Amino acid sequence: MWERIELEARPKLRDPVLVVALSTSLPQYKAMYSQAKEVGKFMLKKMVFEKFATIYASALPAIAIISDGGSVRLSSASFYNHPAPRDLVLLTGDASPQEEQYEFAESVLRYAKGIGVREMISLGTRWTEQVAPPTDIPKVRGFATDEAGVEVLKGHGVEIIRDEPAPFFASLVVGLAENFGMTGYKLSVDHGEPAPHPLSVIQLLGVLQKMLGIQVETEELEAKALEMAKDIQSITTQEQPQERSGIYG
Numbered sequence: 182m183w184e185r186i187e188l189e190a191r192p193k194l195r196d197p198v199l200v201v202a203l204s205t206s207l208p209q210y211k212a213m214y215s216q217a218k219e220v221g222k223f224m225l226k227k228m229v230f231e232k233f234a235t236i237y238a239s240a241l242p243a244i245a246i247i248s249d250g251g252s253v254r255l256s257s258a259s260f261y262n263h264p265a266p267r268d269l270v271l272l273t274g275d276a277s278p279q280e281e282q283y284e285f286a287e288s289v290l291r292y293a294k295g296i297g298v299r300e301m302i303s304l305g306t307r308w309t310e311q312v313a314p315p316t317d318i319p320k321v322r323g324f325a326t327d328e329a330g331v332e333v334l335k336g337h338g339v340e341i342i343r344d345e346p347a348p349f350f351a352s353l354v355v356g357l358a359e360n361f362g363m364t365g366y367k368l369s370v371d372h373g374e375p376a377p378h379p380l381s382v383i384q385l386l387g388v389l390q391k392m393l394g395i396q397v398e399t400e401e402l403e404a405k406a407l408e409m410a411k412d413i414q415s416i417t418t419q420e421q422p423q424e425r426s427g428i429y430g
Contacts, residue, residue: 182284183239186292190233197268198393199293199301200224201354203258206242206276213372216381217304217351220389221273223382227397230261230271236292240278240285260292269393270298277350286354290361301358302366302392304385305351307342313373316410319381321388326358326365334366337391342369366392375413379406 202221205214224230241256248254258274270293278285293301307322323339324347325331331341347356351367358365368388370381379402386397 182281182288184285184288185237186288187235187237188233189235190231192231192233192262192264192268194262194268194270194297195266197262197270197296197298199270199272199298200389200393201289201301201303201351202271202273203277203350204305205279205349206244206256207279212376214306215376216306216370216378216385218273218276219378219382220304220385221271223386223402224263224271224397225261225273228263228395230263232259232261234260234292235274236260236288238278238281238285238288240281242276242279244275246275263395265395267394269395270296282350282353283357286350286357287361289354290357290363294361294363298363300364300366301354302368302389303351303355305349305367305369306372306381307369308346308348308352309371311371313371315374315413316380317373319370319374319384321368321370321384323366323368324355325367326355326363330364330366333392334368337388339368339388342367375409377405379403379409 202217204218205211235257237255237257244256245253246256256275258272261271263269272289313319321339322342323334324342325334334341355365355367368385370384374380383399383402386399390397
C-alpha cells in the first residue's frame with residue numbers, strides 16, 4: 182500500500198484516546214452509511230480541534246478533489262486533537278478505505294500507538310439487512326476487543342452485538358487494535374434513518390460523551406430531526422389511500 186503521512190504540528194498529548202469517524206464514499210451506500218463521517222464533521226463544528234496530521238493512501242478512493250476555486254487535492258483523512266485532561270484525537274476525512282483495508286487499519290493504529298494512544302473507539306453503521314423505522318430513536322450497538330471492554334460498553338448503555346460478522350474498515354480497525362496494545366470499541370447504529378441522520382448522530386454522540394467525559398451541544402441536530410420527522414409524516418399521509426364514501430366513492 183502506498184501511503185504518506187504529513188505532519189502539521191506535534192501536540193503534547195496526555196493519555197490520548199482515538200475516535201475513528203470515517204464513512205464510505207460509494208454512491209450506492211453513502212446515504213445509508215454516512216453516520217460516522219457526520220459525527221466527525223459535527224464534532225469539528227462544535228468543539229475546538231487542532232489538525233496535526235493528514236494521511237494519504239492508495240487504500241482511499243482514487244479521487245482528486247477539486248475545490249470551488251479550481252485547486253486540487255488528494256482524498257485523505259486527518260488527525261485532530263481536542264485538548265483536555267485526557268486528550269481526544271479524532272480521525273475523520275473524505276472516506277473510509279475501499280481497498281487494502283487491513284493495511285490502512287494497521288497504518289492508522291501504528292501511527293496512533295506512536296503518539297501514545299492506548300484506547301480507540303470506531304464509529305460506524307451496523308452492516309445488517311435489518312432496516313430501522315425512519316423516525317425511531319436508533320439504539321447504539323457495539324462490541325469490544327475483550328470482555329473488560331464489553332463491560333465498559335454495557336455500563337454506558339450500549340447493546341452488545343453478538344454472533345454476527347462485522348465487515349469493513351470500521352470494524353477491522355477494532356479487531357486489530359489489540360495487536361497494537363490498545364483496547365478497541367465499536368459503536369454503531371442500524372441504517373434506516375434518512376440522510377443526514379441527525380437521530381443517529383445524537384445517539385452516537387451521547388455514548389461518546391459518557392465514555393470520554395466531553396460536552397457536545399446537540400440542539401441543532403434535534404431541530405433537524407424534528408423537521409425531518411414532520412416531512413416524513415407529511416409524505417406518509419399523502420401516500421395513504423383516500424377513504425371512499427358510498428358505493429361509487
